Amino acid sequence: xxxxxxxxxxxxxxxxxxASNGKKISQxxxxxxxxxxxxxxxxMGECTGSGKSNYITSADYIDEANPVFRCxxxxxxxxxxxxxxLMYEMLAKKEFGICEVPEDILKKxxxxxxxxxxxxxxxxxxxxxxxxxxxxxxxxxxxxxRTAKNAKVKKLKSQLEGLDMVEKVVNELMAAGLGTxxxxxxxxxxxxxxxxxxxxxxxxxxxxxxxxxxxxxxxKDQDEAHYDAAISVLEKLWTLIKKxxxxxxxxxxxxxxxxxxTVLYEELGGIWKLSELEELGxxxxxxxxxxxxxxxxxxxxxxxxxxxxxxxxLDSGExxxxxxxxxxxxLKYVKQEDSVFGVAKVPSAVFYPGDGNVxxxxxxxxxxxxxxxxxxxxxxxxxxxxxxxxxxxxxxxxNAITQPMMIRLIAFNRIGKTGGDYVLADKNDDTVLLGNxxxxxxxxxxxxxxxxxxxxxxxVLLGAFYYNRxxxxxxxxxxxIITHDTVVRLLY
Numbered sequence: 001x002x003x004x005x006x007x008x009x010x011x012x013x014x015x016x017x018x019a020s021n022g023k024k025i026s027q028x029x030x031x032x033x034x035x036x037x038x039x040x041x042x043x044m045g046e047c048t049g050s051g052k053s054n055y056i057t058s059a060d061y062i063d064e065a066n067p068v069f070r071c072x073x074x075x076x077x078x079x080x081x082x083x084x085x086l087m088y089e090m091l092a093k094k095e096f097g098i099c100e101v102p103e104d105i106l107k108k109x110x111x112x113x114x115x116x117x118x119x120x121x122x123x124x125x126x127x128x129x130x131x132x133x134x135x136x137x138x139x140x141x142x143x144x145x146r147t148a149k150n151a152k153v154k155k156l157k158s159q160l161e162g163l164d165m166v167e168k169v170v171n172e173l174m175a176a177g178l179g180t181x182x183x184x185x186x187x188x189x190x191x192x193x194x195x196x197x198x199x200x201x202x203x204x205x206x207x208x209x210x211x212x213x214x215x216x217x218x219x220k221d222q223d224e225a226h227y228d229a230a231i232s233v234l235e236k237l238w239t240l241i242k243k244x245x246x247x248x249x250x251x252x253x254x255x256x257x258x259x260x261x262t263v264l265y266e267e268l269g270g271i272w273k274l275s276e277l278e279e280l281g282x283x284x285x286x287x288x289x290x291x292x293x294x295x296x297x298x299x300x301x302x303x304x305x306x307x308x309x310x311x312x313x314l315d316s317g318e319x320x321x322x323x324x325x326x327x328x329x330x331l332k333y334v335k336q337e338d339s340v341f342g343v344a345k346v347p348s349a350v351f352y353p354g355d356g357n358v359x360x361x362x363x364x365x366x367x368x369x370x371x372x373x374x375x376x377x378x379x380x381x382x383x384x385x386x387x388x389x390x391x392x393x394x395x396x397x398x399n400a401i402t403q404p405m406m407i408r409l410i411a412f413n414r415i416g417k418t419g420g421d422y423v424l425a426d427k428n429d430d431t432v433l434l435g436n437x438x439x440x441x442x443x444x445x446x447x448x449x450x451x452x453x454x455x456x457x458x459x460v461l462l463g464a465f466y467y468n469r470x471x472x473x474x475x476x477x478x479x480x481i482i483t484h485d486t487v488v489r490l491l492y
Contacts, residue, residue, distance in 0.1 A: 001198075002040045002061065004090045012067075013084055014077045022084025026092065033329065034089055035099040038202045038269055039155070042101055045086045046329075049073060056333065057082040059090075062109055064147075070105075098197035098205070101271055102330055110274055152257035155200050156248050159268060162199025163248075165192065167241050169208060170234065186212065202269030204244075207237045210301035228469040229438060232404070240401050244268055263354040267401055274361065277350045287349035288314045289360070290374055292462045293479040294339040295491040297439060303328050307337035310407060310462065310479065311360065314343070314374060317381025319407045319462075320351070320360040339492050342367045343374055356396055357407050370487070378482045382411035382460040387430040390474055393465040405437060405464040407479070415447065415456040415478075422447055424461060424476060435475040437466050443478050443490035450481075450488065459483050 013019035025031075025047065032054060033046040044058045057071040057080070069079035079087075090096075101109075126134060169192050190212060196205035211233045218226035247264050251257060259265060261280050266272060277283065293310040307324035324337040344365040352359040383389045393406045412424050415434070422434040422444050434444050450456065460483075463476040481488040 001036070001093070001096065002043070002090060004087055006091060009084060009087045009091065012069075012079055012087070014079070018077055018079075018081050019084055021081040023088050025081060025085035026088035030085060031089060031094075034086075034094055034096045035329070036096040037101055038098055038197050038200050042105065043086060043090060043096065044099065045082075045089060047082045047085060049082065053332075055082050057086050058105065059083060059086055060105065060109070068108075068112070070108075098202060099327065099329070100202070100325070102327070103325065103334060106271070106273075113273070113275060149257055153252070156252055156257065158199050159201060160245065160248055162196055162201040163204070163241055163245050165199070166196060166201065166204045166208065166237070169193070170238055170241065173211070173234070186216065200269060203267045204237060204240060205269070206299075206301045207233055207240070211237065213300050224470070225438060232469070236401055239399075240264075240267055243401065261353045263352075263401070266352065266354075272352060274350050274363070277352065277361075280353070282351045282353065284349045284351070285347065287344075287346040287362075289320065289344045289346060289349070289365075290314055290370075290378070291340040291342070291344070292319075292378075292482065292487060293489055293491050294337075295441070296336075305331075305336070309337065309340065310357075311344070312378060312381070312409065312462075314377040314381075317377075317409065319357050319409070320349075321357050321407075322360055339489075340367060341487075342369055343371070354402070355399075356402055357405075372485070375482065375484050375486075378409060378460055379411070379484070382409040384411050384427055385430065386410060386412075386424065386426045386432045386476075387428070390432065390465070394474060397465075397467055405466040405477075407462065407464045409482075410461045410463050410476070411459075412461055413458060415461070422478075424463070424478075433471075433473065433475045434463075434478055435468060435471075437464065437477050440477060441491060446490045447478060455481050455483065455488060 009022070010016075010019050013022070030047050031045045032048060034043075035045070036043045041062045042058060042060050044056065046054045046056055049055045051073070055071055055073045057073070058069070059079075060068040060070065062068075069083035071080045071082045073080055073082055075081070126137075129137065169189060173189070189208070193205055193208035193212065196202070196208065211230055214226045214230035214233060217223070218230065244264055244267070247262065259276055259280070261282070289311040291309055291311050295308050297306050297308065298304075299306055302325075304325050304327040307326065309322040311320045311322060312318075313320060324334075326334045326336060344367055346362045346365045348362060350361050352361075389408060389410070393408075396402065396406050397404070410424065411426065413427050413429070415422060415424050417423070423431050424434055425431045434447075436442050436444055447456070459481050461476075461478055462480040462482065463478050465474060465476050467473075468475045479489075479491050481490070
C-alpha cells in the first residue's frame with residue numbers, strides 16, 4: 001500500500017481549512033467504500049456528503065510526481081476536501097479493497113498522456129539547447145528510466161512471491177480434494193485469495209475466487225456442472241502459474257522489463273494502455289467491422305457485468321471481441337453498451353495480445369447500415385469444413401489460459417434435429433453437435449423459434465466452438481445466422 005505522510009497532504013491542500021475539513025471527514029468515518037488498484041496507482045473512495053448521492057473521489061498516481069485528484073462534488077478546489085480525506089484514509093492505513101481502473105479514468109489517463117506527448121513534441125528542440133541544458137535533460141531522462149525500471153523489477157519479484165503462494169493454495173486444494181473443502185478451511189483459502197492483490201496478481205486472484213465460488217456452489221447443490229467448472233478453473237490456474245513463473249524469471253534473468261506481445265501480462269492482471277498496444281504494432285487503420293452478436297454476462301468472481309460485442313473483420317474474416325466492463329460499484333458511472341446493428345468504419349482499431357478471438361478497442365467509429373457487399377464478405381470468409389476447423393479449435397483449446405471457446409463463421413448445408421439434439425452439417429455432410437456453454441443463454445432452443453425453415457439451410461452460422469466436459473466432445477453454440485440479406489441474432 002502507498003505510503004502517505006501528513007506533510008504531503010498539507011503540501012497538496014489548497015489551504016489549511018481544506019486539509020482540516022478533509023481530516024474531519026476521515027475521522028468521522030465519512031467513507032462507505034475504499035478501493036485501490038493492485039499496482040497502487042489509483043485509490044478510490046465513496047464518501048457521504050451534502051448532496052443526494054455519495055461523492056466518488058480518487059487519487060491517481062500513474063504519474064508519481066504529479067498525482068491527479070478527481071471528485072464528483074461541486075467544489076472548485078483541487079484537491080477538494082474529499083480527496084484530502086481519501087489521503088487521510090491512506091495515512092491511517094485503512095483497509096482498501098482491490099479494484100480495476102474504471103474505463104473513464106483509463107480514457108482520462110490516455111488523453112492526459114496524449115497532451116503531454118504533444119507538449120513534449122512542441123518543446124525546445126535539442127539543436128537549440130545549450131550543452132548544459134542537454135546534459136540536464138539526459139540526466140533527467142536517465143533518472144526517470146532507472147526509477148521506472150526499478151519499480152518494474154520490484155513488481156516482477158513481488159509477483160513471483162505471490163505465485164509461490166498461489167501454487168501452495170492450489171496444491172493444498174488438490175491434496176484435500178475439492179469436494180471436501182468447507183467451513184474454516186474455505187474461509188482460510190478465501191483470505192489467502194484476498195492477499196494475492198498485495199502481490200500484483202489480480203488475474204490469479206480472480207481465478208481463485210471463481211474456484212472457491214464453484215466449490216461452494218457444488219457443496220450446496222451437488223451439481224456436477226459446478227464441479228466440472230471448478231476443475232476447469234483449476235487447470236487454467238495451474239497452467240497460468242507455470243507459464244507466468246517461466247515468463248517472469250526469463251525477464252529478470254535477461255534484465256528486460258519492457259512490455260511484450262504476450263497474453264500473460266493481462267492474465268496476471270496488467271492493464272494495457274492504447275498507446276502501449278500501438279507501440280507493439282497491435283493496430284489496424286481503416287478497419288471495417290460488422291457486429292454479428294452481442295450479449296451481457298455477470299462475472300461473480302470479478303463482481304462486474306461484461307458487455308460483449310462480437311465483430312467480423314470484413315477484410316480478413318477474423319472474429320474480434322469488444323468488451324465493456326461494468327463493476328457493481330460503478331454501475332451509476334459506467335454506461336452499458338448496446339447492440340450495434342450496422343457496420344463500424346474504424347479509423348484506428350487497436351488489438352490486444354493473444355490468439356483466437358482477440359480483443360479490439362477503438363476511440364471513435366462511424367456506423368453505417370448494412371450493404372449487400374457486407375453479407376457477401378461474410379459468406380466468402382466462412383469456413384467450409386467443420387471437420388477441419390474442429391482440429392484447429394482443439395489445438396487452440398488445449399492452451400488452458402485462453403478463452404474457453406473459439407468463435408468462427410461456418411458455412412452449413414443444414415441444421416436439424418437428430419435424436420432430440422440440434423446438429424449442423426456442412427457441404428461435405430460432416431456434422432457437429434450444437435449446444436449451450438455454461439453461463440450463456442439457451443440459443444439452441446431459439447432455433448426452433450425461427451420464422452421459417454429456410455434459415456436452417458445453406459446459410460452461415462456464427463458459432464462458438466467449446467469443449468463440453470459432460471459429453472466429452474467438441475460442440476458449437478449458435479450465436480447468429482447470416483443470410484445473403486440479413487443477420488438473425490440468437491443473442492442480441
